[in-house]
Amino acid sequence: xxxxxxxxxxxxxxxxxxxxxxxxxxxxxxxxxxxxxxxxxxxxxxxxxxxxxxxxxxxxxxxxxxxxxxxxxxxxxxxxxxxxxxxxxxxxxxxxxxxxxxxxxxxxxxxxxxxxxxxxxxxxxxxxxxxxxxxxxxxxxxxxxxxxxxxxxxxxxxxxxxxxxxxxxxxxxxxxxxxxxxxxxxxxxxxxxxxxxxxxxxxxxxxxxxxxxxxxxxxxxxxxxxxxxxxxxxxxxxxxxxxxxxxxxxxxxxxxxxxxxxxxxxxxxxxxxxxxxxxxxxxxxxxxxxxxxxxxxxxxxxxxxxxxxxxxxxxxxxxxxxxxxxxxxxxxxxxxxxxxxxxxxxxxxxxxxxxxxxxxxxxxxxxxxxxxxxxxxxxxxxxxxxxxxxxxxxxxxxxxxxxxxxxxxxxxxxxxxxxxxxxxxxxxxxxxxxxxxxxxxxxxxxx
Ligand code: PA5
Numbered sequence: 001x002x003x004x005x006x007x008x009x010x011x012x013x014x015x016x017x018x019x020x021x022x023x024x025x026x027x028x029x030x031x032x033x034x035x036x037x038x039x040x041x042x043x044x045x046x047x048x049x050x051x052x053x054x055x056x057x058x059x060x061x062x063x064x065x066x067x068x069x070x071x072x073x074x075x076x077x078x079x080x081x082x083x084x085x086x087x088x089x090x091x092x093x094x095x096x097x098x099x100x101x102x103x104x105x106x107x108x109x110x111x112x113x114x115x116x117x118x119x120x121x122x123x124x125x126x127x128x129x130x131x132x133x134x135x136x137x138x139x140x141x142x143x144x145x146x147x148x149x150x151x152x153x154x155x156x157x158x159x160x161x162x163x164x165x166x167x168x169x170x171x172x173x174x175x176x177x178x179x180x181x182x183x184x185x186x187x188x189x190x191x192x193x194x195x196x197x198x199x200x201x202x203x204x205x206x207x208x209x210x211x212x213x214x215x216x217x218x219x220x221x222x223x224x225x226x227x228x229x230x231x232x233x234x235x236x237x238x239x240x241x242x243x244x245x246x247x248x249x250x251x252x253x254x255x256x257x258x259x260x261x262x263x264x265x266x267x268x269x270x271x272x273x274x275x276x277x278x279x280x281x282x283x284x285x286x287x288x289x290x291x292x293x294x295x296x297x298x299x300x301x302x303x304x305x306x307x308x309x310x311x312x313x314x315x316x317x318x319x320x321x322x323x324x325x326x327x328x329x330x331x332x333x334x335x336x337x338x339x340x341x342x343x344x345x346x347x348x349x350x351x352x353x354x355x356x357x358x359x360x361x362x363x364x365x366x367x368x369x370x371x372x373x374x375x376x377x378x379x380x381x382x383x384x385x386x387x388x389x390x391x392x393x394x395x396x397x398x399x400x401x402x403x404x405x406x407x408x409x410x411x412x413x414x415x416x417x418x419x420x421x422x423x424x425x426x427x428x429x430x431x432x433x434x435x436x437x438x439x440x441x442x443x444x445x446x447x
Contacts, residue, residue, distance in 0.1 A: 002385040003237065004394050006248040008255045010369060010379035011324065015258040023254035023409065024244040030408035031250060035240045039408050041415030046201030047400055050209050051231035051393070059225060062211055065174060065194055066218035070109055072172065073136040077126070077156055078216045079115035080140035081148045082285060083204020084176075088216035089113060090282040091208070091392055094275045095222050108221040114156060115139075115149030123152060127159055135160065136172040138219075140212050142198045144182025147424070176211050203415055205286045206400055209393075223389045230393025238401045249398055252326075252380065253406035259324045259378055260298050260410075266323040268316070269302040272365050273330055275387065277304050283399055290407050290414035297410065306364050317375045324378040328395070329365060332386040333358040 008020065033039030034048060069076055078085055092111055097103075101110055114126055137160060139153045161169040175188035176196045188195045196211030207213065209231055218224045238249040245251065256267060267287070269280045280302030291297035303312050316323065339360075341353035352360060369379050382398075384391045407414025429439035 005383045006252055007381040010373050014378040019258050020254050027244055027250040027254050030405045031240050034404050040413035044201055044203045044415035046199045047206035051228055051235045054228055062214050063218050069136045069219050073109045074133050075110045075135040076219050077137045078113050079149045079153050081116045083207050084140040085116055086282040086285055087208025087213040090278040091217045092220040093278045111220050115152035118148055138174045140176040141184050142178055144177050144184030205289055208396055226389035227393040230390040231397040234394040234397040249401035250405055252402045257409045264324040266299045268325045270305055270325050270327040272305050272361055274304055286403050289417050290403050291410055293412050321376040326380040329383045330387050
């Protein structure tokens with residue numbers, strides 16, 4: 001079986017191979033700290049051996065629930081925010097047909113999302129869309145108290161109960177949450193919903209290979225066994241026993257940390273396939289939330305090329321030289337489209353007649369890489385042999401493992417997110433939530 005590959009050659013000239021390899025000892029220590037659970041945040045390392053510890057029974061339970069919802073629903077609403085929805089959306093978008101949602105005779109239910117914003121218009125329009133449709137809801141929240149999903153679920157639950165009755169609604173709702181704690185666990189127990197557990201020691205942004213990601217992904221008709229198999233293989237090839245130079249997670253972590261030391265404070269994740277847009281969104285949270293603390297950390301951004309070459313290309317080529325880019329390159333497209341010959345050739349494209357569109361895209365990719373490196377933008381390249389569940393499973397685990405190593409190299413706790421609470425405290429104070437009286441007074445004095 002092939003594997004995803006990492007190429008850091010085009011970062012040399014900004015940093016050297018020797019500098020990357022000077023991180024070998026530190027990298028090994030960081031990997032050992034992860035595996036021996038001796039580093040910061042070591043009570044959140046459940047993701048480390050998650051792929052190899054998922055049992056067939058668990059997969060079958062997820063698949064059976066997915067099959068039931070697939071049979072009963074035209075639409076499934078995935079309710080969740082941050083780590084509780086981005087992984088599922090990343091995989092579903094990457095592996096579904098771009099225009100599937102517009103097909104009349106769909107073989108998979110339409111997956112829509114809620115609870116990832118507080119927009120009244122979004123919720124109104126979603127409710128309108130769901131009217132007269134057979135729909136189900138997966139409510140995903142580890143804490144069970146996050147405002148955005150709780151609010152959306154309250155509204156959607158009422159709509160479903162009004163439409164099909166309370167008893168039928170229970171069979172169309174699945175809760176994914178903590179084993180024992182939180183408001184969603186209490187509600188699920190009281191209502192008798194089918195539930196799946198988010199392990200205590202797996203943080204939201206590392207949870208894509210738990211039912212948080214696997215259930216929605218299975219509902220979308222994607223092979224979750226292949227996804228997990230890819231992750232298992234990457235777990236092995238980035239293990240503690242693998243040499244530094246052969247451990248692509250360690251080399252990626254070391255390279256980005258070296259670039260950061262050289263003043264490259266922004267990393268943009270680049271794709272040349274629009275289906276990968278949400279893989280970047282998932283990645284941005286994974287690295288941004290893991291490393292952005294103690295006034296440190298690379299700022300994670302992303303672009304979709306060639307689209308964004310026509311908007312952000314100028315800045316990347318000639319703006320402040322504080323960025324580097326990591327490109328996800330897909331070697332083989334799934335489908336084949338050739339450029340047709342045109343007898344008039346008014347657009348002057350006959351020189352490309354008979355060529356694959358992907359060949360043109362690859363030349364754009366190569367041309368962009370050369371231009372950006374010439375312009376002072378170091379380039380890291382991650383190549384996927386093709387876009388399927390197996391290689392995406394490899395990619396997800398690769399990024400998780402590299403994130404853990406990279407965070408330890410930076411010297412932060414990659415598994416907490418204390419800064420996320422600040423806006424919540426202010427919002428609750430402004431909303432006059434019971435228990436926030438003191439904060440309410442303080443914040444009103446500031447306004
Ligand atoms: O990575 C994280 O921890 C966050 O993005 C959470 O997943 C997000 O805030 C949602 O939290 P919860 O699942 O508790 O509703």
